[in-house]
């Protein structure tokens with residue numbers, strides 16, 4: 381290396397990834413990209429390839445890595461079958477606006493279009509959920525494509541990009557054309573529009589801020605929090621962006637997600653000026669587009685998004701600003717609320733949040749809300765909590781006060797199976813940090829094989845499985861629509877304690893509230909993570925609803 385100007389495509393690609401600052405890549409190998417795997421051999425000290433057990437789990441890990449670090453996640457998978465398995469994480473990255481670069485093996489350029497072995501047209505497959513799909517058809521253009529991919533993944537509304545790697549190109553010898561690391565370009569702020577919009581906000585009687593989405597930095601969060609506290613303005617967060625603000629910070633008004641606090645929903649609806657930063661206002665955050673009416677919400681809407689493309693897409697805005705949260709929040713320092721503004725509003729909104737997070741009783745011997753509300757006694761504030769999708773997550777979101785920036789990794793696209801791979805990725809990024817995968821029984825088993833990946837890389841998190849023996853969320857909807865006609869929602873589970881042991885992890889079963897204490901205290905001492913199964917009464921379908929009471 382170094383002296384020989386001609387290298388095979390895999391080496392050129394590996395070098396290009398190093399220049400982009402890639403330190404971890406996730407994937408499952410395939411014979412379609414052997415030269416890339418070979419190229420990585422020379423960089424093992426700098427770039428770790430995490431060999432996963434299924435591309436779905438790998439794709440979530442790459443997505444979670446990106447969410448946590450702010451750097452693009454890198455995923456490597458093989459042709460058709462690998463690409464098909466990887467789709468779930470690409471969809472998550474798309475809906476969550478997370479930068480991701482997916483490298484996929486492809487059949488040789490000499491046979492493309494014949495439906496050769498495992499051939500897929502990735503431009504078609506990913507057309508709905510990637511920002512761009514490119515095919516590197518010449519070895520001497522690898523650097524150019526990689527540079528474009530890394531720029532695009534991180535620009536404007538961040539998201540996934542896909543690079544197909546035809547097999548012959550990877551084997552071809554060529555000369556590299558190094559390009560520098562893609563720099564993150566913040567879209568700047570139009571100060572005249574900013575002043576106009578914020579003048580309206582400063583004179584509002586019942587203003588409200590809603591922060592969310594995938595483009596925040598710690599600097600942006602800190603700027604928003606200090607301004608909100610100075611001006612006593614309440615700030616809510618969107619579905620699964622609950623960690624943008626330490627939930628115990630006095631400016632935190634709660635999160636607008638599934639099962640949102642009715643008092644918060646009312647507060648948002650009664651706002652005369654709503655400032656939305658970074659959040660595209662999706663179905664979950666808007667309660668199915670009802671909390672804010674389409675196309676024109678009742679209040680004055682100031683909408684700030686990093687890319688102009690999304691502004692005005694669903695909601696008619698009064699003030700639309702294309703700006704990164706960082707540029708926008710930096711400018712907030714110059715904005716003072718009017719003398720007439722009732723500065724009690726922030727404290728009232730925070731009190732509403734605190735009231736809503738008080739434990740609620742459910743049937744059975746395990747009070748899940750009490751257990752979740754007790755988490756701050758056991759976990760440091762910077763603990764990362766991950767989750768996938770299911771009713772179990774409602775307890776975590778409602779009763780646990782997240783500790784602030786990057787203490788939550790959760791899919792805004794409501795994708796099951798995310799929690800465990802995300803927790804493993806977090807442990808890989810930061811082995812010293814306490815990481816808890818909070819899962820449902822259905823949710824956990826979608827990617828439970830990745831516990832082997834965790835074992836291999838000494839990245840075992842604490843896994844909490846809320847076991848109700850069913851796909852409870854779907855059963856809840858079923859019960860409401862077709863009372864007592866249970867169909868396809870019951871589950872048969874393995875013995876999770878024994879399962880844990882087979883991955884060298886201690887396992888605990890909690891069948892009474894008071895058993896959680898000793899389980900978590902032991903789990904926190906374990907160097908290999910742990911699995912804590914919490915058995916809850918199936919009747920406790922959500923923090924506030926009983927299964928048998930649902931239905932028309």
Ligand SMILES: Cc1ncc(C[n+]2csc(CCOP(=O)(O)OP(=O)(O)O)c2C)c(N)n1
Pocket residue numbers: 769770771772773794795796797819820821822823824846848850851852853854
């Ligand atoms: C990949 C994926 N498949 C299916 C669904 C539909 N879905 C949403 S929640 C859910 C059930 C989750 O079950 P579990 O993890 O046991 O949590 P519970 O609702 O019982 O608390 C299902 C099947 C989904 N969101 N994502």
Ligand SMILES: [Mg+2]
Pocket residue numbers: 770820821822846847848849850851852
């Ligand atoms: Mg369940």
